[in-house]
Amino acid sequence: MKLPPLQYVRASSVSEAVDLLVQGAGDARILAGGQSLIPVLAFRLAAPAVLVDIGGIADLKRIDITDETVTLGALVRWVDIERSTALKAHMPLLPAVMAHVAHYQIRNRGTVGGSLAHCDPAAEMPGLAVTCDGTIILEGASGRREAPAVEVLTGALAAEIAEDEMIVALRFPRWRPERRWGFAEFARRQGDFAMAGIVAHFDQDADGVARDVHIGVIGATDRPTRLPGAEAALEGRIPDAMTIRDACRAVQDEVEPPEDIHASAAYRRALAGVMANQALRQAAGLPAAANGQ
Numbered sequence: 697m698k699l700p701p702l703q704y705v706r707a708s709s710v711s712e713a714v715d716l717l718v719q720g721a722g723d724a725r726i727l728a729g730g731q732s733l734i735p736v737l738a739f740r741l742a743a744p745a746v747l748v749d750i751g752g753i754a755d756l757k758r759i760d761i762t763d764e765t766v767t768l769g770a771l772v773r774w775v776d777i778e779r780s781t782a783l784k785a786h787m788p789l790l791p792a793v794m795a796h797v798a799h800y801q802i803r804n805r806g807t808v809g810g811s812l813a814h815c816d817p818a819a820e821m822p823g824l825a826v827t828c829d830g831t832i833i834l835e836g837a838s839g840r841r842e843a844p845a846v847e848v849l850t851g852a853l854a855a856e857i858a859e860d861e862m863i864v865a866l867r868f869p870r871w872r873p874e875r876r877w878g879f880a881e882f883a884r885r886q887g888d889f890a891m892a893g894i895v896a897h898f899d900q901d902a903d904g905v906a907r908d909v910h911i912g913v914i915g916a917t918d919r920p921t922r923l924p925g926a927e928a929a930l931e932g933r934i935p936d937a938m939t940i941r942d943a944c945r946a947v948q949d950e951v952e953p954p955e956d957i958h959a960s961a962a963y964r965r966a967l968a969g970v971m972a973n974q975a976l977r978q979a980a981g982l983p984a985a986a987n988g989q
């Protein structure tokens with residue numbers, strides 16, 4: 697279907713985009729790469745009066761790495777992350793995960809801000825934002841604010857963003873170079889959204905003990921979320937095969953999978969455990985389990 701009639705405006709700065717949102721009084725929408733918004737409009741799931749295209753705002757395309765932080769501008773695309781040598785050096789989990797997002801054509805246009813605002817529970821970047829202590833930076837009529845990703849990404853397709861606000865960046869604490877990480881997801885076809893995926897990262901002290909364990913899930917819950925029970929199963933222990941098995945059981949106990957046309961809740965729960973085993977073994981430097989799980 698063709699898009700509903702609407703006014704198209706190209707903003708040249710964040711403040712201009714925010715002004716246009718204010719003028720739109722709840723009936724204006726930001727257009728980033730259009731990878732979700734255009735289908736939403738074509739299916740008439742939304743019919744805003746105004747589209748505010750932010751694609752020309754250069755400041756939003758930056759990847760900034762300091763001693764303390766890694767910041768992705770709202771218009772940083774998946775391919776930018778996937779190819780970034782700086783990110784490969786300083787936060788290699790991010791480029792590694794991008795290879796799992798959709799297909800090349802979509803990775804060429806999909807953006808950090810668009811994915812966070814769309815807030816699909818199976819999308820990779822919201823999962824990374826929540827599991828890696830991301831802070832979302834927003835700008836609106838009353839100025840700039842920062843909020844932990846977990847407070848913004850609170851439900852399926854339901855990010856907590858005011859009508860006059862837009863996302864300008866996502867900031868992560870920078871990792872120690874030795875930080876261990878793993879990621880695994882399962883989709884029925886290459887490029888589909890994950891039916892279940894696990895993000896895991898932790899430090900290992902001189903005795904090999906896991907510290908500051910972060911484990912998060914996508915696809916098997918109604919929002920990207922960390923799994924404190926699974927984290928506790930690994931925290932302060934050596935991540936060997938037995939300990940990882942305990943953490944995987946905790947993952948299966950903790951997830952609350954949706955039931956839909958793609959999979960039963962029980963299947964997604966089992967899958968989350970299998971993905972946890974793969975991700976945690978990768979993080980711990982263990983070989984993949986002999987049965988592929």
Ligand SMILES: Cc1cc2nc3c(=O)[nH]c(=O)nc-3n(C[C@H](O)[C@H](O)[C@H](O)COP(=O)(O)OP(=O)(O)OC[C@H]3O[C@@H](n4cnc5c(N)ncnc54)[C@H](O)[C@@H]3O)c2cc1C
Nearest residue numbers: 726728729730731732733798806807809810813819820863
């Ligand atoms: C076939 C297909 C398969 C896909 N598979 C995956 C996948 O496996 N994994 C995955 O993570 N993603 C997947 N995606 C999603 C894709 O990667 C994009 O992340 C997503 O569509 C957002 O697209 P976009 O950045 O172009 O934003 P748009 O489509 O332009 O915008 C999406 C929404 O966010 C709002 N928005 C955009 N930018 C901002 C901003 N800065 N501030 C506030 N609101 C904003 C828009 O108003 C709109 O509501 C898939 C998409 C398609 C079409």
